Structures are given as C-alpha cells and as structure tokens.
Amino acid sequence: MNIKLTQHLPKTHTQKMLKKEAKDKDAACLVVLVDDKKNILAESALSDYQTRIEQLIEVSHFNGKACETVADYALAGDKKTTKQNPVQLLLVGVGDCDKLNNTILEKIAKTIYQSTQKRVASITVALGDALEEAEFGQFALNLLAATYRFDKYKSEQKTPVLTDIYLLADEALQPALDFVQSVFIGQSLTRDVANEPGNICFPAYMADQAQELASAYPDVLKVTVLGEEEMTALGMNCFIAVAQGSAKEGKLVLLEYQGKSKFSAKAANSSAKASSGLKALTDKLPSKKSAKNAAKNNEGNVQTSNEDAPIVLVGKGVTFDSGGISIKPGAAMDEMKFDMGGSAAVLGTIKALCEARLPINVVGALACAENMPSGDATRPGDIVKAMNGKSVEILNTDAEGRLVLADTLCYVQRYQPKAIIDVATLTGACVVALGHVRSAVFSNDEDVLFALENASDQSGDLIWHMPMDDAYQSLLDSPIADMQNIGGKGAGAVTAACFLSRFVEDGQAWAHLDIAGTAWNSGSEKAATGRPVPLFMQYLKNCVEMD
Numbered sequence: 001m002n003i004k005l006t007q008h009l010p011k012t013h014t015q016k017m018l019k020k021e022a023k024d025k026d027a028a029c030l031v032v033l034v035d036d037k038k039n040i041l042a043e044s045a046l047s048d049y050q051t052r053i054e055q056l057i058e059v060s061h062f063n064g065k066a067c068e069t070v071a072d073y074a075l076a077g078d079k080k081t082t083k084q085n086p087v088q089l090l091l092v093g094v095g096d097c098d099k100l101n102n103t104i105l106e107k108i109a110k111t112i113y114q115s116t117q118k119r120v121a122s123i124t125v126a127l128g129d130a131l132e133e134a135e136f137g138q139f140a141l142n143l144l145a146a147t148y149r150f151d152k153y154k155s156e157q158k159t160p161v162l163t164d165i166y167l168l169a170d171e172a173l174q175p176a177l178d179f180v181q182s183v184f185i186g187q188s189l190t191r192d193v194a195n196e197p198g199n200i201c202f203p204a205y206m207a208d209q210a211q212e213l214a215s216a217y218p219d220v221l222k223v224t225v226l227g228e229e230e231m232t233a234l235g236m237n238c239f240i241a242v243a244q245g246s247a248k249e250g251k252l253v254l255l256e257y258q259g260k261s262k263f264s265a266k267a268a269n270s271s272a273k274a275s276s277g278l279k280a281l282t283d284k285l286p287s288k289k290s291a292k293n294a295a296k297n298n299e300g301n302v303q304t305s306n307e308d309a310p311i312v313l314v315g316k317g318v319t320f321d322s323g324g325i326s327i328k329p330g331a332a333m334d335e336m337k338f339d340m341g342g343s344a345a346v347l348g349t350i351k352a353l354c355e356a357r358l359p360i361n362v363v364g365a366l367a368c369a370e371n372m373p374s375g376d377a378t379r380p381g382d383i384v385k386a387m388n389g390k391s392v393e394i395l396n397t398d399a400e401g402r403l404v405l406a407d408t409l410c411y412v413q414r415y416q417p418k419a420i421i422d423v424a425t426l427t428g429a430c431v432v433a434l435g436h437v438r439s440a441v442f443s444n445d446e447d448v449l450f451a452l453e454n455a456s457d458q459s460g461d462l463i464w465h466m467p468m469d470d471a472y473q474s475l476l477d478s479p480i481a482d483m484q485n486i487g488g489k490g491a492g493a494v495t496a497a498c499f500l501s502r503f504v505e506d507g508q509a510w511a512h513l514d515i516a517g518t519a520w521n522s523g524s525e526k527a528a529t530g531r532p533v534p535l536f537m538q539y540l541k542n543c544v545e546m547d
Helices: 047-060 079-084 102-116 133-145 171-195 203-216 228-233 237-243 288-294 333-356 401-415 428-434 446-459 470-476 492-501 533-546
Strands: 002-006 028-035 069-071 088-095 122-128 164-169 221-226 251-258 311-321 361-371 382-385 391-394 419-424 439-443 463-465 510-514
Touching: 002 133, 002 171, 028 047, 028 102, 047 088, 069 102, 088 102, 102 122, 102 133, 122 133, 133 164, 133 171, 133 446, 164 171, 171 203, 171 333, 171 533, 203 221, 203 251, 203 311, 203 333, 203 361, 228 237, 237 361, 237 382, 237 401, 251 333, 311 333, 311 401, 311 533, 333 361, 333 419, 333 533, 361 401, 391 401, 401 419, 401 492, 419 446, 419 533, 428 439, 428 492, 439 446, 439 492, 446 463, 446 510, 446 533, 470 492, 492 510
Parallel strands: 002 164, 028 088, 028 122, 122 164, 311 361, 311 419, 419 510, 439 463
Antiparallel strands: 069 088, 221 251, 251 361, 382 391, 439 510
C-alpha cells in the first residue's frame, strides 16, 4: 500500500454522472472527517467541496458519531457540477474530538479502509491540523495496518482495488509518516511469521528469517545462530529442557543492529565447556569482570554507562506449544502457533530499525524452541541447571517460556546492555488480569519503566505496570532445588516475572512484557496483531532523542 502526504485535494476530471457505486479502478474518493457536533475537520482546505459536504450531512441526517459513514458516490448535485467534480465523497464520523485515542483512531481507520477498498483506487483523507503528531502517527499506522492481508494459503485471493492513500496534512508531519512506514514494514513481518502454521514456522525457519534480514541490510545487521550443541556447551540446560522433546532443533538467534557503532563483544570469561567443535562464543561474549572494571571511573571508582552499549530485546519463540508432557487441552490448541509472538515482535522490530535507520545499538535475541511431548521430553519433577548455575525443578512443562528466557537472559547480559526488555506470550494469568487491551509490564528499573510507559502513551500500544514484590518470590521456593518453575494458582503472571528476575544480575536494568493477551486475536478473525512493535519502536526512537 502506498501512503503519502499531500497538500492537494484529489484531481477532478470529466466523466458521465455515475449511476451506481464506482467500479472504475481509476476512481478516487475524498474522505472527510466530521465530529459529533457536525464540525468538519480540515474545513479550510475543503472549500471546493463545502456545498456537497453540507448537503450530504443534511439529507443523510449524519450525526458524526464515531465510525458512522455516508457516501454520495459522486451522485450529488446537478449534471454540470458532477461533471466538474466527479470525485466520490465519504463522510466518516469521529465522535468527540477531545476523546480521540488509539482505540477510536484504529476503528476509524478500519472503517475508512473497509468502506473504500473494493471500489476506488485512491483515497485522500482530509486531516488538516486536526491531529497532533502522536495522534497522526497512530492514525496513519492504523490505516496501514488495516490493509494487511495474510491469505497466501487461500486458493482464491481477492486483491483490493485500493492502492494509494493520501493524507491531506501539514508537510511538517513527513518525518512522522516516514517513521510510521518503517514501523508498519516491521510490524507486517511480525504478523507474517506469527501467522504461519507450526509446520512451516519452527526454530530453523525463524533463524532463516533473521539471516534473510542480515542479507538485506548487511551494513547495519549481523546475525549469529546457536544450535543445541553450542547451547549445551554453554550450560543452557533450561533452554535444552524445552527443546529436547521435539524433532526440531532449538535455536538461539542473535541479531546485532549496529545503528550507532560497530559494537563487538569481548572474550568471554565463562565456565562453559567449550569443545573443539564449538565455534565458541569467546569472541563475542564480553567478560563480566573486565566490563565492570572498564565501567569504573578511575578517580571516584563510580560506574559509568557505556554510550555505545546496546539495548537488548529478548523474545520468547516457542513456535508451537503443546504443553509438553503437561499437555494442553485440545480446545484452541491451534492458537499455540502464536506462542512465538515475542520473538516475532523482536524480529519485526529489528526490521523496522533497519528501515528507519535509527542511530542506536540494539541486540535482538530470539529464544526459539518447539515444546512437544515425546520419549525425550522433560518430565514434571525433573531438575535442570541454568546457565548461571542455579537449579530449577520443573513442576509443569507447560511453563516452558520462562525456561528458554531464563538462559537467554543469562546469555545476553554478557553484552553489558543499557537495558534488557524481554517480551513473551507467557501466562494465561495475564489474560485474566488485563484481557486483550493492555500488555503487562514488570521492571526492576524506574527509568526503563517510565520510558516504556511514555512510549505506550505516544504509540497507543498500551501497557500496564504490574507488581513484583519480594513477597511473591517465596512462592517459587523448592524443597530440593534453588527454585521451581511455577508458583501455584495465584498471581501467575507475577510469579513468572519473579522467576525471570532471578536470572537478571543486580544492577542490570530489565523489564518484562507479558503479551499473552495482546499478541493475537482469537475466533473468526484469528490472526497476529503485531504488538508490541509500535511500542518498541517508539521507545527506541525516544532513547535516540534523549541521547
């Protein structure tokens, strides 16, 4: 879909008066937004259409309620007027302008697209100065998102007539629109890979997608893929405990976006058993000890931040979650293909970064495994040791996402990042708590939390701060291991976050996003949403502007 800013109304051209809804692929439509007081947004730019708009409002008893529509299909007026101005006119209600938010803007955007996609080749949406920059960005992204299609497996595909969208707005909004287009490209990749079925999208497929990105953007992106042999050598036994039940090999995929500098990790000071066949990661894992020493101020012995240190995004990538031996009920189990929504979001964010070329260093880590029951699968009651040496009693093999994330969190801290944000479709308890509107956020750092909340408000990709009090930690106590992987019936989303926090070192800024309720829609419109790519991109953009 092409989307552009314009300062011009659609061109008029002479043709016979239309007798019915236009089917001509060259037809254009002017979309006019009207509030619930019948005020016309961008009225000053619509003088040529003023009479038609007012007449249509009057004869149709149009009230301007949100998503209310009426079209004249260029039939209004006398023959002479129609010949001079045959462009179709669509009025769309926006309701109370003071109450516009991302939810309403999304509905309005969908209404516009659905009302025009089958009958006109181009639309011009008159916005004027009605929307602030943040609202404009939300509206433009929602309009693009409404055009997304995933029908590659249908034998008959219907191609929309609509191909071009023009936004009549101030030229100063061009950078905002450019950014939105980058976000949409990344978000579409997220939706594409998440919508793929489990027999297509498995860990190696995710690795291939990352390698394709590296080939497309070789100047800013480097990709490294670790297999099970390498992860075993590094002591990532929690990760392996999940992957070992499947015939599909687990993969840890690392995407290094070098938008600010060519950062590289230093030699590892690791106790991992590096075999001769391990193209050991000693050239890319920095020594925690040396990095901490380098961060000390020689005079005051005070740690300082490395301006080139990356922000790390970690995504849960369970490409299909059967529950393992603790197998899930059959109802809606097909939707467990979406359990890699976190890694899909990280992959999409990296692509959006490559498109937007933000001057920032970011590492994306995709923790990809398939959770299947087999003779090799982990059993409830098994005890494994994580990369950081802590032992975990696995009481429920369906609490597997936190296991792949635990070892991945240990691994990525060797980048000495400014902040780590993991994102996962982690708990059904989060859906119970927040439904499908907001993602849950847990954090050990007020600055990271504030930055995410600010990005949430700006992008409309909403989050909600959840508690992680120390008192919840005791629910994870095990009588025979350092911890167990579940905390009981209550506060499931909280205890999952507490579990992850045990693999984050003191002083490391970290946040955890539980997107179990927001990564996809169920039912007849079952599909990935592409969240939280907009949130991440706004957060990273803000980080650049703050530097």
